[in-house]
Amino acid sequence: MFENLSEKLERAFKTLKGQGHITEINVAETLKDVRKALLDADVSYKVAKSFTDTVKEKALGQQVLTAVSPGQLMVKIVHDELAALMGAEQAEINLKGAPAVILIAGLQGSGKTTFSAKLANYLKTKKNRKVLLVAGDVYRPAAIEQLKVLGEQIGVKVFTIDEDKNPVNIARKAIAHAKEFDINTVIIDTAGRLAIDEQMMNEIAAVKQAVNPHETLFVVDSMTGQDAVNTAKAFNDRLDYDGVVLTKLDGDTRGGAALTIRSVVDKPVKFVGLGEKMDAIDVFYPSRMADRILG
Ligand code: GDP
Numbered sequence: 001m002f003e004n005l006s007e008k009l010e011r012a013f014k015t016l017k018g019q020g021h022i023t024e025i026n027v028a029e030t031l032k033d034v035r036k037a038l039l040d041a042d043v044s045y046k047v048a049k050s051f052t053d054t055v056k057e058k059a060l061g062q063q064v065l066t067a068v069s070p071g072q073l074m075v076k077i078v079h080d081e082l083a084a085l086m087g088a089e090q091a092e093i094n095l096k097g098a099p100a101v102i103l104i105a106g107l108q109g110s111g112k113t114t115f116s117a118k119l120a121n122y123l124k125t126k127k128n129r130k131v132l133l134v135a136g137d138v139y140r141p142a143a144i145e146q147l148k149v150l151g152e153q154i155g156v157k158v159f160t161i162d163e164d165k166n167p168v169n170i171a172r173k174a175i176a177h178a179k180e181f182d183i184n185t186v187i188i189d190t191a192g193r194l195a196i197d198e199q200m201m202n203e204i205a206a207v208k209q210a211v212n213p214h215e216t217l218f219v220v221d222s223m224t225g226q227d228a229v230n231t232a233k234a235f236n237d238r239l240d241y242d243g244v245v246l247t248k249l250d251g252d253t254r255g256g257a258a259l260t261i262r263s264v265v266d267k268p269v270k271f272v273g274l275g276e277k278m279d280a281i282d283v284f285y286p287s288r289m290a291d292r293i294l295g
Helices: 003-017 024-040 045-061 070-085 112-127 141-154 167-180 198-211 222-239 256-265 286-294
Strands: 100-106 131-136 157-159 185-190 215-221 243-247 269-273 281-283
Touching: 003 024, 003 070, 003 286, 024 045, 024 070, 045 070, 045 256, 070 256, 070 286, 100 112, 100 198, 100 222, 112 131, 112 141, 112 185, 112 215, 112 243, 112 269, 112 281, 131 141, 131 167, 141 157, 157 167, 167 185, 167 198, 185 198, 198 222, 215 222, 222 243, 222 256, 243 256, 256 269
Parallel strands: 100 185, 100 215, 131 157, 131 185, 215 243, 243 269
Antiparallel strands: 269 281
């Protein structure tokens, strides 16, 4: 994860780390390299510039120039700013509701269905919840089948209505079913398309309006860089979701989506996907992510 970015940042700090005394020019040079590393990681120019401006201000404010180990102090400032950029605090999923209803949205291929099942498994095994998965991707029989297979694998019931192609009806009936059988958590997987289109947005918005979920999560493939950020914005403009899920962080992803989404949509990343297996899910901790990036 983020190997390239980590390497470049390490190189950026190298000169500073070896020195007991540094000048404002050294700081400026290091920050130029940091900015370049961020841009190479697919962070937008605006975010990268504002990031290094803030670091510079803090560095000079915290007397980096006269510090005993200026390099270390700079790394700490960058670490804290990276964490702040990603949201600083860990954001919890809202499970208050009887049942708690979680709506999952995103483009086709983003990892929505896989994440829905992973989340069900996580809530079942780690939070002791009784979960119902709802197959709301009515256009793709394969997606319904995929959810059924995953549900079986993790021992979670999957709610489907073969003869009903209306996702609002399906969602409503699933919630009624949950109430009847004392199931306290309902996860609704929705239909995605390869690109954003009006019909998909209308449909998810209709489901959201009908069931008024306690948590709406937007799932996005972190490998798609700036596209991920643009998609996140388009979905947020329409759905005003509560949190983001970054999938495929186990791949060779450059980091731009993880670093930028928060500042663009002002919604926290809540979970990450780290593989295809059902336990390859993690809660997102900005500070730990900053640790990983800085190696
Ligand atoms: P959907 O169309 O959004 O429902 O996407 P799927 O859940 O079907 O996922 C698309 C592909 O991405 C599948 O091959 C998944 O196994 C894979 N996938 C999903 N999440 C992850 C992840 O976190 N890491 C990796 N490496 N692959 C993932």
